[in-house]
Amino acid sequence: MHRTGELYGHFETLEQQKDSAALGMWIFLVTEVLFFGGLFLTYTINRHAFSVAFGAASNTLDLKLGGGNTVVLILSSLTMAMAVWSAQVGKKQWVSIFLIATLGLGTIFLGVKVIEYKQKFDHHLIPGSSFDMRYHSEHPGPNDDPKEIAAEKEELEKAFAVDPDINAHAQLYFSLYFGMTGLHALHMIVGAGLLLWLIKGSFAGRYTPQYNTPVEIVGLYWHFVDIVWIYLFPLLYLIDRHQ
Amino acid sequence: MSEHIVSPKIYLVIFLTLMAGTAATVWAAYHNFGAFNIVIALAIATFKATLVVLYFMHARYSPKRTQLVIVCSIFWLAIMLVLTLADYRTRGMHESRLAPPSNSNLVRA
Secondary structure, eight states, X not given: OOEETTEETTOSSHHHXXXXXXXXXXXXXXXXXXXXXXXXXXHHHHHHHTHHHHHHHHTTSOHHHHHHHHHHHHHHHHHHHHHHHHHHTTOHHHHHHHHHHHHHHHHHHHHHHHHHHHHHHHTXXXXXXXXXXXXXXXXXXXXXXXXXXXXXXXXXXXXXXXXXXXXXXXXXXXXXXXXXXXXXXXXXXXXXXXXXXXXXXXXXXXXXXXXXXXXXXHHHHHHHHHHHHHHHHHHHHOSSTTO | OOOOOOOHHHHHHHHHHHHHHXXXXXXXXXXXXXXHHHHHHHHHHHHHHHHIIIIITOGGGXXXXXXHHHXXXXXXXXXXXXXXXXXXXXXXXXXXXXXXXXXXTTTTO
């Protein structure tokens, strides 16, 4: 294919080339909206049908970890936006710095997710034959506050009184929790790979005010993943905190 | 037509607004607004998502055809959500040969 510098032969200008690339990325993101939309729809229908179980299951999540991760991810969107800006104004060194910061924040997010998943394994909250909502309050760890365990037990017994089948219904919640946060994390891992590729390019000084399309396009993807989390956080962590 | 560059100042203001939105979501979740808890949570999330799309993703400064694609995605999402939920919410409202079995948990849920 004929190519002059960064401009491919079938485009008139670099700007037209960039607009076309952004349009293509947006069309991909439309399919992603519908993909995640289907999961949010499944969540809505089940939450409505089994609201007590979903509330009790949601309260087992660690709000400090989830909220902290929300801050980390939004901060990574800011550093990604700043990487695009640095390329646009020709601050080549800052492109690398902001891209590395974005990758670092994304890695922290995934690390926290690992801690959260591990806790769910320890508390027998993985859908399957050993799933048991009562397990944690009956087998508290050495670091658990006895008062909190007693409160958890009381809340759980209330929920069991309303919905005796809560263990079955809470498994639906955790299937959706692991499915949705797992797919979100998979998108983050893909994004981390793309960031590594961008960082390599930025070390070579590839991104300039004239040509920064790859940074802009990966930025669109990264911000989209952030938007998914903006919805996941309140819907998964904050169902029933006001009791 | 030259490329529009969003200043770091605007990015910072958007970031701080998103942080405030996150704090507001957590605050609202700890207060009982009855059926409105979920409405408030979704309203704040949608407000935050809109800011990300308009400023971080530069939709505000994009060509009209890109903006059209974005609006279409919301429209298609709305079709999926509204029609499916309208189906679930109205099942079993009147007897019909098409009604799902009465022991289904999702009926009148």
